[in-house]
Amino acid sequence: MCQRMPFSNDELDFTYPLPANLKERPSCYIYIHNGKVVTGLLNSTGSPTILHENIESPQDKKTIQYIGELNEKLCYAIGLESHEELHEELQLVLLRDLIGKVDERMLALAGRAVQLVEFELTSKYCGRCGGLMEALEDRGKKCSKCDFFTYPRLSPAIIALVMKEDEVLLARSSHFRPDMYSILAGFVEPGETLEHAVRREIMEEVGLNVKNIRYFASQPWPFPNSLMIGFIADYADGEICVDGKEIIEAAWFKRDRLPLIPTKTSISGHLIDWFINMPEKK
Ligand SMILES: [Zn+2]
Structure with a gap:
């Protein structure tokens, strides 16, 4: 069931700490300032360059984090204290604005880089x-x-597609644009299993009981540090009753009558796409 989606990429070797015999490999660097990624000129594929080689010596910087090995090069994130250190042709870009513009592996590296630099900056003192x-x-x-x-810091959050025969439960959050619907999600509480979090969130937000909870896929979501864990669940019982705060509207939809839904940028889009393409029951 696992599908490729932004920020999730299994091709990067993230083994840490580095074995001593790797430390002599060539290195490259992603520069981060104030949560933004430093991008350079467009490369041969038309994507902005975010992995820079030999720009500056990392030893001169206070914040440096190893973020993985790619094509036999060691990649490091460097936190810049000031953007005045940047060359004129470089720009600062939000992580979100890199989605779809850089290679999937680069996006995964950038997501790690932003989170690890932020951790370094916010964990200097006890x-x-x-x-x-x-x-x-x-x-x-x-x-x-x-x-x-x-x-x-990582904040696990469940996201669940609930089905009732050939219909899917979609809901509108108070912070969505007026015509947008999606599936339900929420942060996992201390002491909860993921399955418990699925049952609790769906009961809290729409008043339904669910059963047959099964894993779908996960997606790192670095805004700022979520890990989205996707599930599919079947409706068990109850009538839709929205909480009126987080969720202001919810309903069952057939796959050929869906409202506006998220794109496949996020795991919600992938889950709904799975539902749309599910073989019909005979
Ligand atoms: Zn202490």
Whole structure:
């Protein structure tokens, strides 16, 4: 069921820490400033270049994170403190604006780069006692005073397509454009299983019970640090009753009468596409 979607790419080797025998490989760099990606001139395929070679020595920078190996080159994210350090022909671009404009592997690297630089910038001091944090070998950090540990922040969120025979449940969130519908999603609470989060979110937002919850695929969603975990579930019982806050409208739709839905940029678009292309039951 797993399908390719932005920010998810299995071709990058993310093994960390690097084995000593790899450390002499050529390197390349993604530069990040204030959550934006530094892009250069268009390359031969018409995409903006985001992976730069030999621009500056990474040792001079305070924020540097290893983000993976690509084509036998080691890729690093470098957090720039000021955009005044940029060459004239370089630009700062939002991660979201790179979707569809750069190669999938580049987009996945850029998503990692933005999140890991942000982690570096926001974990200099201990959240418990204010002491200096020291880097560990496994990307984590440990407080030099109180031994508090921290790791790059990830917020798991479930997203679920609910089916009732040949219909799909679609809902409108209060922050969607007026004609847009999608499937339901929500953050996982501490102590919950993913399946529990699916059942709870659907009950909270539309008042329905679901059953037969099965995994579909996952997608890193770096806005700012979600991991979307997609599921398919079957309607069990209940009548649609929206919460009126997060969800203002919800209904069952047949596949040939769908409203405006998300594109395949996101896992929601992939889940709905799966439903549209599902073989009809005989
Ligand atoms: Zn501390």
